[in-house]
Amino acid sequence: MTQPNPSIGKSQRYYRETYLRNLPSAFCAGCGNGTILNAFVRAVDELITAKELKQQDILAISGIGCSAWIPSPHFRGDTLHTTHGRPIAFATGAKVMNPKLNVVVFTGDGDGAAIGGNHLIHAARRNIPMTVILVNNLNYGMTGGQSAPTTPLHVQTSTYPQHPEAPFDLTRLVEGAGASFIARWTTFYVDELIRTIKDAMLHPGFAFIEIIAQCPTYAARFLTEYQGTLSPDEREQYRRHPGAWMLKALKGKKKGEALGYPRYQLTLKDTLMELGIFKREQRPTLIDHLQGLWGLTEVDK
Amino acid sequence: MKAGLHFVDGGTACAEGAIYAGCRFFAGYPITPATSIVEWMAKRLPQKKGYYLQMEDEIASIAAIIGASWAGGKAMTATSGPGFSLMQENLGYAYLTETPLVVVDAQRSGPSTGQATMPGQQDIMQARYGTHGDVAPIAFCPWSVQEMFEFTIHAFNYAERFRTPTLVMTDGEISYMREALQIPKSGEFPVIDRQRLTKKHSSPDEIFLRYEMPRFGDGMNLLVTGSAHRPTGVRDYTPHFHRATINWLFEKSRQAGVALNAEGLDxxxxxxxxxxxxxxxxxxxxxxxxxxxxxxxxxxxxxxxxxxxxxxxxxxxxxxxxxxxxxxxxxxxxxxxxxxxxxxxxxxxxxxxxxxxxxxxxxxxxxxxxxxxxxxxx
The missing domain is CATH 3.40.50.920 (Rossmann fold)
Known part of the structure; x- marks a missing residue:
């Protein structure tokens, strides 16, 4: 914790001009996606400064939904904004065709766990080297606050007065599928997030980072309702800054350390979840196995 | 396969055509009657230091070849009716993002599972109108094993030349039928390679509405999206820009029609x-x-x-x-x-x-x- 802060001497303008396109942001005021873009850009800057990778080798791929707009059109680098649920499948083709690319997929809970859940588990199983940043805002934000496979049981969404399903635990899902690097944070833990994104991008295998993010427009509403009666003062705070209000709920309690990172515990609605790094191990990747096929069969018939 | 006379099925001829055309990436999902194409590609691509990937479904298969094409490779997938249906959304993505690739549909008798494995020609309008939105496809239709080989090469050539997905609409009969196949020597049959867009071209920021195709990893900061976009790739829903894009897709198909006629391929x-x-x-x-x-x-x-x-x-x-x-x-x-x-x-x-x-x-x-x-x- 005594390491020098690599962002010292670098202005907001430096990050903006070096890594972002000069385009207006489409995110709601208070959205967690800006924090994630910030953490990503800082992680990339640290890696490039340390000569661990080149900016031109980074390929950011996203699906459909709010999370998809984190890299596209904002990130100044190669970006591929694909169809709903399929970014990991597109990423698989790009990475296999050019293994030099450092592929980072931005997906959401709807994009990556509902419509694209199959691609997620198969990529984890294949251990294809890429970083999947799954932004879990607990609902479908872009289309207006509908229920997602991560929505807590019994909250009110645009599609259910009482959401009738239990949510996924995505870190355990990808662990079962074989991911070799697994982490979960919330947008509250920015420093840990920057470090984790760096580690994930250098990890030789499938790296999965779930980031629970505040959705000030929709999810903040049902989390507030859950928190029961608010004082008039609190109600006013929520009304003015719903993103900040929800972010408060994303702060956990410290519970030791593991794999070089602190661990936290967070109770969101009735679900107790761990935050931290859960797995970090190396095993041969899909690229290794595919290139291992070269020369196995005779050349011509 | 060496140049010369062979006795093979249509699927094998199709796969050999793809190899001849320079295809080095294939992603697919097993389905009859496209299986012989998939199996032959699986055997042949590693011999060429290429990649065969068996994906989790046909949606992922076409997604992977789009990604591979943007990463610089000539890429193909092959399927049959049910898989062709699943591919339609991402096929539309490939049209809009002007991604060169080849999709082979070995048609079988549908709808649904239908007479799985048995031939049909019921997907020809799906080839034309299957994806949502306005597109203008190029679809070849071979009638022999020799044409399976040749039309697959043409499909790659037209895909690269006009920067668009192309289709080979074959069927279970041609795919499984065995006939003589004459494989030409390397260089004998015309193969068109990709015109790569680099920073040296004029206005390299305009990555769409042009024939040159950029590649990931070249430091071009590519902005590729399935949303309506300006020629630079910046998302823009203004009527003017989207109209220009769709008109361009149709113009390319019209030009392809002229070329097909000139080459006697119509x-x-x-x-x-x-x-x-x-x-x-x-x-x-x-x-x-x-x-x-x-x-x-x-x-x-x-x-x-x-x-x-x-x-x-x-x-x-x-x-x-x-x-x-x-x-x-x-x-x-x-x-x-x-x-x-x-x-x-x-x-x-x-x-x-x-x-x-x-x-x-x-x-x-x-x-x-x-x-x-x-x-x-x-």
């Missing part, structure tokens, strides 16, 4: 000089149709034969010229009558008669001959 016309009756067909059903025409001619009837080598863009002007003196056109196809509606629209002066067949089997030439003679005797 239609095959036989014995039509003085005939007032014509039989039109394509793919596997063109084989018994042609046999029926030959028999009818032997019996003294002046019947001509027209075969579509590409289904889309439909060579409307050429067909209008070909049918100028024809009074009756029989359209033979393995569906309830799809292409017949297009022909009736084009050849308004003629009587257009459908000879459909939905059975999971190719027409008998006698069925076609009987139908022609029935009308001749009236």
């Amino acid at each position: 239609v095959d016309v036989l014995h039509l000089d003085s005939a007032s009756t014509a039989v039109l067909s394509f793919g596997a059903s063109a084989r018994p149709a042609y046999q029926a025409v030959l028999t009818a001619r032997k019996n003294g009837s002046d019947v001509g034969f027209v075969r579509l080598k590409t289904l889309w863009p439909l060579p409307e002007q050429r067909l209008l010229e070909v049918f100028a003196n024809v009074q009756r056109i029989f359209v033979v196809e393995m569906n309830m009558g799809m292409m017949v509606n297009e022909i009736a629209r084009i050849a308004k002066h003629a009587t257009v008669v459908s000879i459909p067949k939905v059975a999971g089997e190719v027409h008998q030439s006698s069925e076609i001959l009987d139908r022609i003679m029935e009308d001749e005797s009236v």
